[in-house]
Amino acid sequence: MNSVQYSPNGLQGSPLAFGFWRLLDWQLSQAELASLVDQLLDWGITTLDHADIYGGYSIEAIFGQVMTPARRERMQLVTKFGICLETPARPDIRRHCYNSSYQHVMASVEQSLRNFNTDYLDLLLLHRPDPFMDADDCARAFIDLQQQGKVRYFGVSNHDVHQQQLLQSRLPFALQTNQLELSVLEHKHFLDGTLAYAQQQRQRPMAWSPLAGGAIFSPQHPSFARLQPVWQRLEQQYQASPLQLALAWLLAHPAGIVPVLGSGNRQRVQEALGSLTIQLDRQDWFDLYQAADGHDIP
Numbered sequence: 527m528n529s530v531q532y533s534p535n536g537l538q539g540s541p542l543a544f545g546f547w548r549l550l551d552w553q554l555s556q557a558e559l560a561s562l563v564d565q566l567l568d569w570g571i572t573t574l575d576h577a578d579i580y581g582g583y584s585i586e587a588i589f590g591q592v593m594t595p596a597r598r599e600r601m602q603l604v605t606k607f608g609i610c611l612e613t614p615a616r617p618d619i620r621r622h623c624y625n626s627s628y629q630h631v632m633a634s635v636e637q638s639l640r641n642f643n644t645d646y647l648d649l650l651l652l653h654r655p656d657p658f659m660d661a662d663d664c665a666r667a668f669i670d671l672q673q674q675g676k677v678r679y680f681g682v683s684n685h686d687v688h689q690q691q692l693l694q695s696r697l698p699f700a701l702q703t704n705q706l707e708l709s710v711l712e713h714k715h716f717l718d719g720t721l722a723y724a725q726q727q728r729q730r731p732m733a734w735s736p737l738a739g740g741a742i743f744s745p746q747h748p749s750f751a752r753l754q755p756v757w758q759r760l761e762q763q764y765q766a767s768p769l770q771l772a773l774a775w776l777l778a779h780p781a782g783i784v785p786v787l788g789s790g791n792r793q794r795v796q797e798a799l800g801s802l803t804i805q806l807d808r809q810d811w812f813d814l815y816q817a818a819d820g821h822d823i824p
C-alpha cells in the first residue's frame with residue numbers, strides 16, 4: 527500500500543487508518559492485540575488512531591503494553607487530547623469540559639507518551655473545538671512540543687473552518703488534518719465548507735466512523751431500504767461489497783479523505799483493503815449520496 531501525504535511536506539501515513547476506540551469491546555488478550563497490530567502493519571495500515579479518553583482513559587496504556595521499538599518505527603501513532611471526562615481514573619476532573627490550555631496540552635502529551643511506551647507522537651489532534659480556547663496558549667504548547675521532539679505533527683478534529691483557521695493563524699507550521707465524521711450516511715461536511723477548506727490547504731481530512739458506526743448495514747436505519755438497490759447495482763458493476771464501496775465512496779473524494787477503520791473483525795478489515803483499487807465514478811458517487819439523503823440534489 528503506497529503511503530499518502532497529509533499535507534505538503536507533512537506527515538506520511540497510510541491511505542486507510544485504523545482506530546482503537548472500540549478496543550475494549552473486542553476483549554483481546556495481549557497476544558491477540560499484538561497479533562492485530564502486526565497484521566495491520568503487514569497490510570500497510572500503519573496510521574493508528576487513538577485518543578487519551580478512549581476506554582475511560584485506559585486504551586492508550588493497553589496499546590502501550592504491546593509497543594516494541596520494531597512496531598513503533600513501522601507505525602504513525604495518532605492521539606487526541608482536549609476532552610476531559612469525569613471518571614474514576616481521573617479524580618482531578620470534577621466536570622466534563624474541554625481544555626486546550628498550554629498546561630493541559632503538555633500534561634496530556636506527557637501522559638500519552640508514558641501510556642504508549644514511546645518518546646514521540648506522530649500526530650496530535652485537538653479532539654473537539656474548545657469554546658473557551660485561547661489560541662495563543664494552545665499554539666504555544668504545540669510549538670514547544672514540536673521543538674522538544676515529542677510531537678511531530680498537529681491537527682484538529684470536529685473543527686469548523688473558522689475554528690481551524692484561528693489555531694492555524696497562531697502556528698508557524700501547517701495543521702495536517704481535520705478528523706471529521708464522514709460517511710455515505712453523514713454528509714454535512716461535504717457542503718459546510720470544511721472539505722473545501724481542506725482542499726484549499728491541500729490537507730487530507732480523516733473520516734471517523736466511515737461506515738457510520740455500522741449503521742450502513744442496519745435495516746433499522748431510515749436510508750437502508752433506499753440504499754439497497756444502489757448497493758446491488760454497484761456490487762455487480764465494481765465486483766465489490768457494500769463495505770468496500772462505502773469506503774471507496776470516501777476515497778474517491780478529491781479532498782483525499784483517509785477513512786479511519788473501526789471494525790474489530792479481521793475479515794472486515796481485510797475486506798476494506800479492496801476499497802483502495804475501486805475507482806468510483808462521479809454519477810455512482812451521486813447515486814449513493816442521493817439515496818442516503820432520500821431526495822435529489824437541488
Ligand SMILES: NC(=O)c1ccc[n+]([C@@H]2O[C@H](COP(=O)([O-])OP(=O)(O)OC[C@H]3O[C@@H](n4cnc5c(N)ncnc54)[C@H](OP(=O)(O)O)[C@@H]3O)[C@@H](O)[C@H]2O)c1
Pocket residue numbers: 544545546547548575576653683684705706733734735736737738739740741743769786787788789790791794
Ligand atoms: N475524532 C472523533 O471525534 C472520533 C469519533 C469517533 C470515532 N473516531 C475514530 O474513528 C474510528 C472508527 O470509528 P468507528 O468504529 O465508528 O468506525 P466504523 O467503521 O464506522 O464503525 C465500526 C463499527 O461498525 C461495525 N461494522 C462494520 N462492518 C459491519 C457489517 N458489515 N455489519 C455490521 N456491523 C459492521 C463494526 O462491528 P465489528 O467490529 O463487528 O466489525 C464496528 O462496531 C474510531 O476507532 C476512532 O479512532 C474518532
